[in-house]
Amino acid sequence: MTDTDVVSARPAAVPREGAGPRATAPRPSWGFRVRRAAKHAVLILGGFVMLYPLLWMLSSSFKPTALIFRDPALIPTELDLSNYTLGWYALEHPFTHYLLNSFVIVAGAVLGNLLSCSMAAYAFARLNFRGRRLWFAVMLMSIMLPIHVVIVPQYVLFSQLDWINTYLPLVVPKLLATDAFFIFLMVQFFRGIPRSLSEAALIDGAGHIRIFFRIMLPLSLPALATTAIFTFIWTWNDFFSQLIFLTDPDMYTVPVALRTFVDSTGESSWGPLFAMSIVSLVPIFLIFLFGQKYLVKGIATTGLK
Numbered sequence: 001m002t003d004t005d006v007v008s009a010r011p012a013a014v015p016r017e018g019a020g021p022r023a024t025a026p027r028p029s030w031g032f033r034v035r036r037a038a039k040h041a042v043l044i045l046g047g048f049v050m051l052y053p054l055l056w057m058l059s060s061s062f063k064p065t066a067l068i069f070r071d072p073a074l075i076p077t078e079l080d081l082s083n084y085t086l087g088w089y090a091l092e093h094p095f096t097h098y099l100l101n102s103f104v105i106v107a108g109a110v111l112g113n114l115l116s117c118s119m120a121a122y123a124f125a126r127l128n129f130r131g132r133r134l135w136f137a138v139m140l141m142s143i144m145l146p147i148h149v150v151i152v153p154q155y156v157l158f159s160q161l162d163w164i165n166t167y168l169p170l171v172v173p174k175l176l177a178t179d180a181f182f183i184f185l186m187v188q189f190f191r192g193i194p195r196s197l198s199e200a201a202l203i204d205g206a207g208h209i210r211i212f213f214r215i216m217l218p219l220s221l222p223a224l225a226t227t228a229i230f231t232f233i234w235t236w237n238d239f240f241s242q243l244i245f246l247t248d249p250d251m252y253t254v255p256v257a258l259r260t261f262v263d264s265t266g267e268s269s270w271g272p273l274f275a276m277s278i279v280s281l282v283p284i285f286l287i288f289l290f291g292q293k294y295l296v297k298g299i300a301t302t303g304l305k
Helices: 003-009 030-060 082-088 095-126 132-144 147-160 168-176 180-191 195-203 208-219 221-236 240-245 254-259 270-300
Strands: none
Touching (some): 082 095, 082 270, 095 132, 095 168, 095 208, 095 254, 095 270, 147 168, 147 240, 168 240, 180 221, 195 208, 208 221, 221 270, 240 254, 254 270
């Protein structure tokens, strides 16, 4: 056998995987690019429309009061930083006083909702008691009740308890699991946690209190964060309840304090008002910025898609 026959008898080399020319994905067509660009343009335009009032208020807070409505441009032609100084000290107390009042109420509301709503949700999701389905349905129906229906009997009750002009009417109900939306949200989350974890803890001798604090709560961080963020935003922006129960100027919160910039005739110092409105939005912006990932995860894992 000659060398030529030996070479020809050898099997053909099998190309190694991935050794050939790299496969390239087909480039998107011009029609697809145009549709994608149009979608992005519509989204950007819609976002600008929704943000325009906020941007206009931010711009107006740096304008002299006389130019706020005469110059509607977003870029101020004249800067007036005194609006923030005047607005901070325009009321009976510095604006820090009203910020602290709001923070006190918000802190009590957040802690109350986290504790009471999580305990009520655990009872509906894990405990078997008589009438559980009925009470759960009643709880869900209470979501449809507007606050204007219950505010009068609440005011009468709190007035008899001598709680008017205190923080108690705004904080104590949160300790009694009165926000049915958060109970429902946590019930949905607790139902997604495997029962085998709590059953194994029961076999090991753990009671429901220990299971709740050692197993359920650590696994429910997204739902708890969602509850905390929504409670913070709703309580911080609550004007109606705080206006009803807080009539003493020393007890005013940020929403009620902003209302005092407008007098009975409708006249207002618009520059300082817009400046303090921007200041009041900073805590909401920060809490949403740092808690956005927990908010999205909490909603996505509780069946509220």
